[in-house]
Amino acid sequence: MAFNIGLSGIRAAASDLNITGNNIANAGTVGFKSSRAEFADVYAASVLGSGSYATGSGVALANSAQLFKQGNISFTQNSLDLAINGNGFFVTSNNGALSYTRAGYFGTDSDGYIVNNAGERLQGFGVNPVSGLINQGVRTDLRVDTRSADPNATTEIASTLNLNSKQTRPxxxxxxxxxxxxxxxxxxxxxxxxxxxxxxxxxxxxxxxxxxTFDPTNSATYNSSTSVNIYDSLGNSHVMTKYFVKNDANSWDMYVLIDGRDPQTGVEASDPAFDPTTTTRYDLDFNTVGELTTPQPLALTGWVPLDDAGQPTGADSPVGNITINLTGSTQYSSGFAVTAVTQDGFTTGELAGLQIDKSGMLVARYTNGQTRIQGQVVLATFANQQGLTPLGSTAWAQSYESGEPVIGAPTSGTLGSIQSGALEESNVDISEQLINLIVAQRNYQANSKTIQTEDTVTQSIINLR
Missing domain, CATH: 1.20.5 (Single alpha-helices involved in coiled-coils or other helix-helix interfaces)
Structure with missing residues (x-):
């Protein structure tokens, strides 16, 4: 009997050594979760149960339980390296077979899909191509769209400025x-x-x-000027310049030229045919406390985009009017100043980088300064994480014991947040594991002594005459 008890103890200690050794071996494995050996005592029992003075029959390994506590977050230089801070697993697909992992090694394959180092595709919510909004609840393979961003023609220009009330007519x-x-x-x-x-x-x-007398090429014919870049429907950049000429105590003329040309006729300012009396002009009136009283916005109509040679660029004329809004502009006794300027157009843009925020939003940045959402990373959680089936490569599969996965957006419900450009380190505590090695070694030696002692006793019986 004691032989079997000692043998069960040696087996249990060997299992403990194996589990501890595996933890130590994976101390540097990203997303790895340490395990612990859970033992149970063994008692001999008949069909009707054990007796009142049952003697133990040894020990058995009841379970090798993984501990899903949080690992440290370490930062990297790759924006597609992802770490989970809190509860949840990344969801990956291998031709439809789903697995779950905490290891956030991600990059893109030749088709633009976001994949881990095993080639499995990261799952997330896609984007509605019409509305540009996230398709919540519709899981798909996340893919980086490397196409150029479409340009957007300028339709609204807003600026706030101050015209110097002390200035006089030219x-x-x-x-x-x-x-x-x-x-x-x-x-x-x-x-x-x-x-x-x-x-x-x-x-x-x-x-x-x-x-x-207004002549854009002669600064003596106007008081102040300011420019802003605008864009046509093909993304070509143009320069709109506003010239201000004081004509009375609280009244100014504002002339508008685009690329040095009258927007309505296309005649260049240096051309003898340029007529300042018919070029695009607006009256700006102020009250006695310096507030702009001319109704805003102002409408610019009839502009046909031209290139440097004065030929049509092929871009469409703006649908409707381009509005120029000077709301908030003033005429005070201080120097000319532009305090704010915005316009809603932009040129075409190439993909410049990717970033993922804490809620898993995959945002593409373009060279034209624009951003566009391309999807949202999803996370999964389970009622019983201990019931997941280990697959190796720091991945787990759903099982009957784990229950069905609850898949949702990061930071929703009990799901944690995403940290981009970072990885979750193994949660192995080396000091703790080294102590476990010592304990397992002592247990192994002690059970060996049980067998040795039983052998000595048995030998004594054999030696009896």
Missing amino acids: EVWTQQYDAAYAASIATAADPANPTPAEVAAAEAAGQAAGQA
């Missing part, structure tokens, strides 16, 4: 105004006492003469 503007005004008054019935209508007509003639 000198050439004033000269031409005065000359035209005087010439108009001279034609009045009584130049010494012109009628209100004659004065109004003289002022209009003066304004027209002053506006005719």
Whole structure:
């Protein structure tokens, strides 16, 4: 009897050594979960049960349980290296066969699918191609779309600026105004006492003469200017420049040119045919406290995108108007300044990088400064993690004991969060495992002594005469 008891103890100690040795061997394995040996005593029993003074028959390995506690997070230089901080498993597919892992070694294959180092595809929620929103609940193979990002034509331009109230009309503007005004008054019935209508007509003639002096190539003909890049439907970049000319105490003319051309006629500013009196112009009026009173936004119509040679780029003209919004602009006694400018267009863009946020959103970054969601990583959890079946390569499979997987987005429910550019280290505690080695060794030696002692006793009986 003691031989069997000692032998069971040796077997149990050997199993403990194997499990501890496996833990130590995988101390550097990403996503590895340590195991522990769980033992149970053995008693001989008849059909009707054991007696009141039953003697133990040894020990047996009841279970090799894996411990799914969190491992340390270490950071890497690969944005597709992923770590789970909290509960859950990555879901991977090998031709439809699902497995679950905490090892976040991921990259892309030749087809753009996100795969682990075993070639299994990472699972996630895809994107609706029409709405651009995540298809919640529809699991698919995550794939990186490397196509260029489509351009977007500019339709809205907004800027906030201050025009200097201390500035005066440009000198050439004033000269031409005065000359035209005087010439108009001279034609009045009584130049010494012109009628209100004659004065109004003289002022209009003066304004027209002053506006005719505007020349984008001559900075002496305007007070201030500012530019912003805009884009046509093919992603071609164009420069819209706004020129400001003061024409009265609280009134300004704003001229708009695109690529140095009148947007409506396409005539270049340096062309003799350029007519400042018919080019795109807007009146900006301010009240006595410097607030803009001209209704906003302003509409720019009729622009046909042209290239540097003045030929059509092939891009569509903007559908509807391009709106120019100056809401919040002021006329204060301070220098000209642009405090904010935005426009909603952008050129085409190439894929520049990927990032995954804590909720698993796969976001592509493009060279045009835009971003686009390409999917969402999913995680799985189980009612009984201990019931998962180990597959090797730091992966597990669902079993009857584990229950059905609950699959969802990271940070939802009891699922943990995703850390991009990081890996979860093994949760093996080397110090603890080395102590376990000593304990298992002592147990092995002690059970060997049981067999040795039983052998001595048996030999004594054999030696009896």
